Amino acid sequence: MFDALKVATNSNPNAVAGAIAGIIRQEGSCEIQVIGAGALNQAVKAVAIARTFVSELDLICVPTFADIEINGLERTAMRLLVEDRTRRTLVITPGVVA
Amino acid sequence: MFDALKVATNSNPNAVAGAIAGIIRQEGSCEIQVIGAGALNQAVKAVAIARTFVSELDLICVPTFADIEINGLERTAMRLLVEDRTRRTLVITPGVVA
Secondary structure, three states: OOOOEEOOOOOOHHHHHHHHHHHHHHHOEEEEEEOOHHHHHHHHHHHHHHHHHOOOOOEEEEEEEEEEEEOOEEEEEEEEEEEEOOOOOOOOEOOEOO | OOOOEEOOOOOOHHHHHHHHHHHHHHHOEEEEEEOOHHHHHHHHHHHHHHHHHOOOOOEEEEEEEEEEEEOOEEEEEEEEEEEEOOOOOOOOEOOEOO
């Protein structure tokens, strides 16, 4: 199982899309973690591009908030679960029983 | 049928989430259009919040690029189709037959 893919403002969306495609082909799903608007922008672009790379699947993404700690400081990250639409995994979200 | 919901950098994610929830309950799906990283950030946060508002469904989003024209200038926007995971709509993406 891969850790969440960390995407940053200066990440190349095409390269990230390639990584997403590879992880999905191997694992069935891919989790991306970002902090900040610039990083999220690159991540969502990468998902749109990955949809064309993995065109045999219907890739969707499920955004959720995640509280993470960096150097002792609490930050709110966004997580994007990317997987085929027909694949159902346990997504733990308040109020949702998957 | 609603036009695509336009979300901007200064949009309130909670208010956008309420709009998404309302449109999805009425129409079954909701399309969001944004230009720029700040607006996309607010839109994705809104989808994460809307998932908790519409917890009887498993809301997912499908990001695609859209070329739009504003004041005669071509811009690349992002579109997010938000709908229940089990709802299949025709998504026209290069290389993907939905």
